[in-house]
Structure formats: structure tokens, C-alpha cells
Amino acid sequence: MLLLTCPHCGVSGDETEFAPGGEAHLKRFGPGSSDGEFETYLFYRRNPKGVHFERWRHAFGCGKWFHAARCTVTMEVFGTYPADVTEPPAELVETIRAKRPEWEGF
Amino acid sequence: MSEPVSAIQGRAASGNAKGLAIGLTDAGPQGMVTLRGDLSSPALAAAVQEAVGVSVPGTREANFAGGRGAVWMSPDELLLRLPYGDAPAATAAIGKALDGEHHLALDVSDARTVIRLTGEDVPEVLAKCAPVDLAPGAFPVGSARRTHMGQIAVAFWRIAETEWEIVALRSYGHHLYDWLAASAKPGGKVGVF
Ligand SMILES: [Zn+2]
Numbered sequence: 001m002l003l004l005t006c007p008h009c010g011v012s013g014d015e016t017e018f019a020p021g022g023e024a025h026l027k028r029f030g031p032g033s034s035d036g037e038f039e040t041y042l043f044y045r046r047n048p049k050g051v052h053f054e055r056w057r058h059a060f061g062c063g064k065w066f067h068a069a070r071c072t073v074t075m076e077v078f079g080t081y082p083a084d085v086t087e088p089p090a091e092l093v094e095t096i097r098a099k100r101p102e103w104e105g106f
Numbered sequence: 107m108s109e110p111v112s113a114i115q116g117r118a119a120s121g122n123a124k125g126l127a128i129g130l131t132d133a134g135p136q137g138m139v140t141l142r143g144d145l146s147s148p149a150l151a152a153a154v155q156e157a158v159g160v161s162v163p164g165t166r167e168a169n170f171a172g173g174r175g176a177v178w179m180s181p182d183e184l185l186l187r188l189p190y191g192d193a194p195a196a197t198a199a200i201g202k203a204l205d206g207e208h209h210l211a212l213d214v215s216d217a218r219t220v221i222r223l224t225g226e227d228v229p230e231v232l233a234k235c236a237p238v239d240l241a242p243g244a245f246p247v248g249s250a251r252r253t254h255m256g257q258i259a260v261a262f263w264r265i266a267e268t269e270w271e272i273v274a275l276r277s278y279g280h281h282l283y284d285w286l287a288a289s290a291k292p293g294g295k296v297g298v299f
Contacts (some may be wrong), residue, residue: 008181009166014237016255018183100255 001071007080009062025087025106026068029059049073051096051103053088056080069096110135110190113219113279120289126227126290130283133271138192139186140179141200143209151251153203157196158186168250168263177250177263185261187271190215219279221286223262223270230299232262232272234289242299255285 002015011017022045029041046052052072057065065083069092070076078099079092088106096103112134120129139157143150151162160169160176162184168177170187177185188196193213200211223231229240235255239245250263255274260280262272274282288294 011166013250013253016237060259061252063183064180 002075002077004056004068004077006061007060007066008064009058010082011061013061017058017060019057019059021057021065024053024055039099051100055083110216113276114283115136116282119138126230126295128223128225128227128231128290130286131222133222135190136215136220137188137190138215138218139193139197140214141184141186142182143204143207146191147181147207149207150209154184154186156162157200158188166250167248169248170265179252217276218273219276219282221272221283223272224268226268228268228270230295231286231289234296235285236260258282
């Protein structure tokens with residue numbers, strides 16, 4: 001069971017209040033892209049053992065989307081942040097580096 | 107003309123000597139207006155004040171006065187509570203007041219079931235139903251929370267020390283009522299608070 005803090009309403013809620021939305025920060029390829037790029041966008045995911053950036057929605061709460069960084073091995077949640085950014089905030093990256101020195105970075 | 111009825115048609119119960127100190131009452135048809143927009147807008151604040159006589163609630167808060175109120179639902183959404191018959195006119199007035207400002211006001215009075223909870227053991231009962239911290243001090247008067255009870259979405263707020271409201275979509279009304287009633291049965295007190 002994950003405990004996630006929604007950055008929009010401040011609730012620290014059980015995982016059951018949230019709906020997962022898959023890997024975060026995907027680059028979208030649409031009309032005009034190559035088949036290879038489109039395939040990558042649709043199907044290729046990092047699926048890391050360790051630090052992972054994800055999309056979540058506070059489905060049984062304020063209804064808003066946000067991002068979460070967590071460890072897929074220990075389930076530790078490093079932090080959450082709003083979904084309107086293309087990369088994780090610098091201080092969150094620092095936090096993760098301090099806890100996971102072997103992490104290859106975002 | 108047909109009269110509005112609530113989904114659970116006046117069901118009510120109160121705790122007996124061996125049960126928990128809680129009363130469950132169908133609040134009956136209640137006026138509910140969904141208002142979406144910029145919650146920091148002065149025009150929106152004025153429209154809310156005009157409609158329900160309270161200021162715009164802060165994050166996860168509910169402001170009530172004299173049976174009317176406003177509940178914070180999300181960073182851009184409020185639920186206004188008022189008498190059933192007042193909702194259509196209030197919705198129209200908000201639309202007029204916010205004309206030209208990006209917003210949505212909709213009378214959703216018939217969308218939900220409202221159950222009134224009274225008594226000092228309300229936190230005790232709700233804590234068994236929803237994953238929300240209801241320990242003493244954690245959910246003071248004026249707090250509001252959207253969450254879930256099992257598979258159904260609910261929202262509840264604390265109007266006074268021993269007075270709460272809980273809402274769920276209309277078709278879940280009986281399910282919600284039965285669940286609360288079962289949680290308040292004699293012998294159901296957990297006693298951690
Ligand atoms: Zn939220």
C-alpha cells in the first residue's frame with residue numbers, strides 16, 4: 001500500500017483513493033511522426049528496477065492529475081508534484097540522488 | 107406536478123443505549139449547485155456570498171451558516187448547499203453574475219443523496235468506513251473531505267461539533283445508508299479515539 005500526497009489538495013491518502021496513470025514525462029508523437037517514434041511513444045516504457053516517475057490521479061478526491069516519484073523495489077515515495085511540468089523539480093531530483101547515489105538520473 | 111423525493115425516502119435511525127451515539131437521517135431533497143471557476147476571483151466570491159451567504163471555503167474546508175453553505179471540492183470547484191427550491195434561481199443568478207468570466211454553474215440537486223449525521227460518535231463510525239484521519243483534532247469543524255467508502259465515491263463535511271453531512275451519488279443512497287447503519291450497530295464501537 002502506497003501513501004501518496006496529492007499536491008493539489010494536500011491530502012495524504014491511501015493508494016485506494018488514487019488511480020495510476022502509467023509512466024510520467026512521455027514525449028508524445030502524433031501525426032507526422034515516423035512509425036518508429038510513434039511505436040516508441042505508444043509501447044516503449046522504461047520499467048526500471050528502482051527510481052520511477054509516474055502519473056497518478058486523485059480519483060476519489062479532488063480529481064486532479066499529478067506526478068509521483070517512487071522506488072519500484074522498496075515502494076518508497078520520494079515525492080509528488082503537479083502534472084504541468086516536463087521534468088521533475090530540481091529539489092526532488094536532489095532528494096532522490098541523496099537517497100539513491102547509484103541512480104542514473106532522470 | 108411531481109414532487110421531488112430523495113433516493114432513500116426518509117430513512118432514519120438513531121443509536122440506542124447499546125449502540126453508538128449517532129443519528130442517521132435522510133436529509134431529503136437538498137439544493138446542490140456545482141460551481142467551477144477561479145476560486146480566487148472576487149466576482150466568484152461575491153456570487154457565492156449572494157447565493158449561500160458564506161465566503162469561499164479554503165482548501166478542504168466547508169463554510170456553513172443558517173443551513174446554507176459552500177464546500178471545497180477541488181482547486182477549481184465548489185459545491186453550494188442551499189434549500190432545494192432555491193437552487194434553480196441561485197444557479198441562474200450565478201450565471202448572470204459571472205457572465206464573461208470562465209466558469210460553470212450547474213444545478214445538480216437531484217444527483218446526490220444527502221445523509222445527515224449527528225452525535226459524538228460520528229468520527230468513530232466514519233473512520234470505519236473511509237481511509238481518512240478522524241482522530242480528535244484531525245478533522246475540526248469546517249473540514250471537508252472527498253474520499254471513498256469501498257467502491258463508492260463520497261464526500262463529507264463537519265458543520266458543527268456533532269453535526270455532519272455525507273453525500274454520494276443518488277443511486278448509491280441505500281448502499282451508503284445501510285453501510286453507515288451497519289457500522290453504528292450495538293457493539294460496533296472500536297474505541298481507539
Ligand atoms: Zn487531491
